[in-house]
Amino acid sequence: MATDPTVSAANKQNRLNQNAEQLVDPLVPAPYDNDKAVQPPRSGLRNAVATTTTYLVLTALSVIVLFPIYMLLLRALSSPLKYISAGQPLYPVSIEWDVFNRAFGQASLGRSMGLSFVVTFVIVIAQVLTSVLAAYAFAFLEFPLKKLAFVLVIGTLLLPIEVTLIANVEIIRKLHLLNSVPGLTFPFLVTAIGIFLIRQGFLGIPRDLRDASELDGYGHLRFLFKVAMPMSKAIIGSFIVIAFLGAWNQYVWPRFATDRGAWQTVQVALRTIGSENPGELNLGFAAAIVASLPLLALLIFFQRQIVRGLTAGAVKG
Amino acid sequence: MNTSPLNPTERAQGESAQVTTVSAPAKAQTRRFGNKVRDAGLAYIFLLPALIIFGVFAYYPLYRLFWYATHTQSRFRNKPASYVGLEQLKASLTSNDFISGLTHSGLYMLYTVPLGLLLGVMLAVSTHRRLKGIKIFQTIFSSTVASSVAVASVVFITLVNPEIGYFKNVPWLSLRDPTSALFAVSLSSVWQNLGLTFIVVLAALQTVPDELIEAATLDGYGAIRRFWRITVPLISPALLFLGIVLVVSALQAFAQIEILTGGGPSGATETLLFKIADPRGIRPLGVRASYSLGLFVLTAIVAGAQYSIMSKRVHYGD
Numbered sequence: 001m002a003t004d005p006t007v008s009a010a011n012k013q014n015r016l017n018q019n020a021e022q023l024v025d026p027l028v029p030a031p032y033d034n035d036k037a038v039q040p041p042r043s044g045l046r047n048a049v050a051t052t053t054t055y056l057v058l059t060a061l062s063v064i065v066l067f068p069i070y071m072l073l074l075r076a077l078s079s080p081l082k083y084i085s086a087g088q089p090l091y092p093v094s095i096e097w098d099v100f101n102r103a104f105g106q107a108s109l110g111r112s113m114g115l116s117f118v119v120t121f122v123i124v125i126a127q128v129l130t131s132v133l134a135a136y137a138f139a140f141l142e143f144p145l146k147k148l149a150f151v152l153v154i155g156t157l158l159l160p161i162e163v164t165l166i167a168n169v170e171i172i173r174k175l176h177l178l179n180s181v182p183g184l185t186f187p188f189l190v191t192a193i194g195i196f197l198i199r200q201g202f203l204g205i206p207r208d209l210r211d212a213s214e215l216d217g218y219g220h221l222r223f224l225f226k227v228a229m230p231m232s233k234a235i236i237g238s239f240i241v242i243a244f245l246g247a248w249n250q251y252v253w254p255r256f257a258t259d260r261g262a263w264q265t266v267q268v269a270l271r272t273i274g275s276e277n278p279g280e281l282n283l284g285f286a287a288a289i290v291a292s293l294p295l296l297a298l299l300i301f302f303q304r305q306i307v308r309g310l311t312a313g314a315v316k317g
Numbered sequence: 318m319n320t321s322p323l324n325p326t327e328r329a330q331g332e333s334a335q336v337t338t339v340s341a342p343a344k345a346q347t348r349r350f351g352n353k354v355r356d357a358g359l360a361y362i363f364l365l366p367a368l369i370i371f372g373v374f375a376y377y378p379l380y381r382l383f384w385y386a387t388h389t390q391s392r393f394r395n396k397p398a399s400y401v402g403l404e405q406l407k408a409s410l411t412s413n414d415f416i417s418g419l420t421h422s423g424l425y426m427l428y429t430v431p432l433g434l435l436l437g438v439m440l441a442v443s444t445h446r447r448l449k450g451i452k453i454f455q456t457i458f459s460s461t462v463a464s465s466v467a468v469a470s471v472v473f474i475t476l477v478n479p480e481i482g483y484f485k486n487v488p489w490l491s492l493r494d495p496t497s498a499l500f501a502v503s504l505s506s507v508w509q510n511l512g513l514t515f516i517v518v519l520a521a522l523q524t525v526p527d528e529l530i531e532a533a534t535l536d537g538y539g540a541i542r543r544f545w546r547i548t549v550p551l552i553s554p555a556l557l558f559l560g561i562v563l564v565v566s567a568l569q570a571f572a573q574i575e576i577l578t579g580g581g582p583s584g585a586t587e588t589l590l591f592k593i594a595d596p597r598g599i600r601p602l603g604v605r606a607s608y609s610l611g612l613f614v615l616t617a618i619v620a621g622a623q624y625s626i627m628s629k630r631v632h633y634g635d
Contacts, residue, residue, distance in 0.1 A: 057443055058454045065440075065457055068508055071475040071483055080481075088483060130370070133363040143357035149364055152371060158620055159375040162569045162590050163613045166605050167378035167385065187374035190367045220359055249465035251572040256594060267467040271576050281481065288471040295463035306462065310513055311520045311555075 076285035080278060099286045103273065107283050109290060111262065112269040115181075116248060116291075119265055122185045123247040128240060131194030136224050138195070139202035140210070156192045161253050169256050179263040184254055188247065197239050197312060201232030234308070241302050242309035248294060266291045379613070385606030401603075409607035414600075418589040418608065421499060425588055426567040428503035429510070433563050434556060436507065437514025442544070444515075445522045455519070462512030469509035470576035477501045477577065492578055495585035502586055505573050506566065514559055521555035522548065561623045568615060589615075 075083070079094040086093045103109045137143070138150060161168065168187055177183030205228060213223045229236065254265040261272070270291060274284030299306060386406045388398040409415055440458045444451055464472065476482050477490050484490045490501040525548055533543045549556075571590045574580060579596075580587040592600065593608045600608075 051448070054443070054446070054448065061440055061443060062454060062457045065461065065508075065511060068472045068476060069460070072472045075475045075481075084481060088481075130366045134367040137360040137363040141356045141360040141363070142353070143360035146360075149368065152368065152376075156371050156375045158613065158617050159379060160569065160616065162571070162593075163609055163616055164375060164378035164382065165590075165594060166602065166609060167381035168374055170381065170602075171374070171378065186370070190370040195367065220356075245462075249467075251465065251467050252569070252590075252594065255572075255575075255596075267465055267572075270467045270471050271572075284471060285475065288468045291465070292463050292468050295465075296460075299459070299463050303459075307516050307520060310462070310516050 072285055072288060076282050076289055078282065080281040096282065099282050100290065102280075103283045103286045103290065106280070107269075107273045107287060108262075109266070109269070109273065109287050112264050112266040113290065115184075115263065116266040117294075118181060119184045119254070120244060120247040122181065123188045124240060124243045126185070126189040127191050127194050127243050128236065130190045131198050131239070132224070132229065132236070134190075134195045135198035135202055136220075136228065138199050140220070140223075140228070153192050153195055161187060165252060165256060168253075172257055177257075179258050179260050183257045184263075184265070187253065188250075191243070194239050194243065197235055198232060201235035202228055205231050235312075237302075238305045238309035238312060241298060241305040244298065245295065245306070245309075382606045382609050382613070385602050386610055388603060390602050405603045406607045406610065409604045410611055412604075414592065414604075415589075415608055415611065417584065418587060418592040419611075421585070421587060422568055422570070422589040424499055425503055425506075425570050426564055428500050429506045429567050430560060430563045433507045433510050433514055434559060436511060437518050437559065438556075440511065440515040441518035441522055442548075445519060458515045459512045461509055462516065464509050464512075466506075466509060466572040467576065469505045470573040473502075473505035473508070473573070473577060477504075493582055495582050498578055498582055499586045502570075502573050502577050505577065506570065510563060510566065513562070517555050517559055518552065521552040525551045557626055561619065561626075564619055565616070568612070568619065 074090070074092050076099055077095045077097070078092045079096050083089075083093040134153070138146070138153075164187075172178055172183045172186070175183075177186070209227060209231075210223070213227050218226065249267060250265070251267045255268045255271075258264055258268070261269075264272075266287070270284065270288055273287045274280045274282065386409075387400060387402060389401050389405060390398045444455050444458060461469070474482065476484050477492055479485055479491065479493045482492075488494070489497050490504075492498045492501055529547055529551075530543060533547055538546065569590055570588050571594055574586050574588060574591050575596060578586045580591055589608065589612055593605050593612060595605055
């Protein structure tokens with residue numbers, strides 16, 4: 001069977017991670033710390049110098065990563081014209097705290113944020129449903145033309161939206177779905193990555209368990225919902241998080257599946273918000289901050305799933 | 318037995334299981350024969366949504382691309398298109414316009430992939446240690462994961478925009494100069510991808526067994542030799558994976574170009590996808606379809622490379 005090496009490797013990685021998690025049991029005393037034992041004894045001074053150097057390097061790298069974010073905050077809060085006439089300093093000039101309110105009011109940021117949420121939720125829910133069902137068929141059912149179906153699923157990896165963009169725009173136009181939620185979501189209701197990931201999770205379920213559920217009188221649906229899905233919680237969770245990341249960050253498709261401002265998702269709206277009037281440039285910068293907040297929340301609350309998802313799949317924002 | 322009346326598959330299976338619990342071989346046989354047709358039916362029902370969507374929005378569009386590439390369309394949509402065979406495809410894929418798009422996409426890869434990997438490894442290695450407050454640095458370094466391409470582009474407006482950017486007077490970051498514009502744009506991608514690269518490399522570093530490093534230390538390996546001889550080979554699958562992801566995202570660069578330069582100055586930042594998407598509507602549909610097929614071939618080559626590399630050296634140290 002042709003398995004995707006990325007996915008099988010990632011799966012192996014996942015299993016390793018799971019093992020690692022199992023090892024961290026609060027009831028079991030922490031293993032003896034070999035690392036410290038092996039390190040040659042150092043003089044206090046040398047140690048201090050090494051530690052200081054490390055912190056200096058880390059701080060320098062942090063500045064590289066954070067400086068662009070600082071500039072975004074600075075430009076969002078400063079009055080655009082006064083900031084420029086002050087000679088573009090590294091501190092804010094005549095702070096406009098109401099910039100966020102104005103972005104929601106004047107630039108209708110609320111509408112595009114709302115649309116982004118709707119589009120993202122539709123895509124994520126649909127992707128989870130279609131991926132779980134298809135993955136179940138590939139993992140647990142035998143049927144004629146199974147190999148062909150699998151090849152057709154793999155084949156779509158060669159057909160990302162960037163390749164099929166102009167043909168898909170024409171299709172959506174012919175279906176009269178430009179400027180609509182169906183038009184924004186239809187091409188993304190399924191993803192090969194999701195099918196692979198969840199199939200790998202399903203394949204990790206021991207055969208004995210499958211047999212035992214069958215003896216208990218479980219049919220396929222009950223096995224799927226009561227055994228297979230709960231046992232693949234971790235993988236499905238990671239997939240949900242990276243699917244959200246991907247759907248929220250989309251630019252190319254929503255850019256060309258709409259030709260009216262009212263149907264712009266927030267990512268597409270970022271291109272134009274505040275760009276018409278030099279005195280309102282900071283609205284665009286404020287909008288970029290607002291557009292990142294949902295992902296920032298995701299990063300804070302679902303760090304583990306993000307790490308697992310990004311390490312496992314080729315999906316990225 | 319508690320089976321739902323709404324679910325014939327389930328009930329039937331329950332019954333067959335009940336009847337055949339007598340001996341294992343008998344059970345297996347009954348199950349295999351009794352459920353074969355039903356299983357296949359269920360499988361097709363489960364696969365139907367996926368296959369319909371893939372058919373309509375992935376495979377049919379591929380056919381349409383061939384159709385557009387082999388037809389020339391009149392500027393007026395009501396006039397019928399005329400079949401021109403492979404003429405248009407050939408002319409498009411050998412045109413200077415296509416070659417320049419290919420060159421810009423290639424340069425974009427060259428600017429983003431090595432630098433992105435290098436910085437990602439630096440960030441990961443520097444935080445892969447026990448140190449007070451290291452979590453804070455790890456959070457900072459993964460923070461750009463929360464930015465999209467569009468957000469990263471807006472962020473870089475504050476840095477490289479020719480009128481209001483902080484670095485507007487730095488010549489090698491000038492968006493006005495055709496020789497530096499693409500590089501300046503590419504830095505937004507490098508920055509945006511730092512979080513992803515950092516997270517993946519750090520995860521890989523954490524799978525390198527401590528004992529191996531200790532053994533090498535006892536053998537007299539210095540830190541640099543340890544890194545190149547042990548760490549790098551062990552994290553190489555992660556680096557390859559990232560390399561491919563970065564190559565693909567360079568191939569698909571669009572938002573950063575539209576937002577930061579609009580393709581300018583004088584077309585110097587028009588990548589392949591920018592010419593395909595053609596926001597200003599300069600190129601005929603047939604030409605853009607031909608370019609799309611070119612991008613399709615490139616995508617296939619990258620995917621093929623990924624497949625062969627990964628299947629040769631998947632070594633996750635198990």
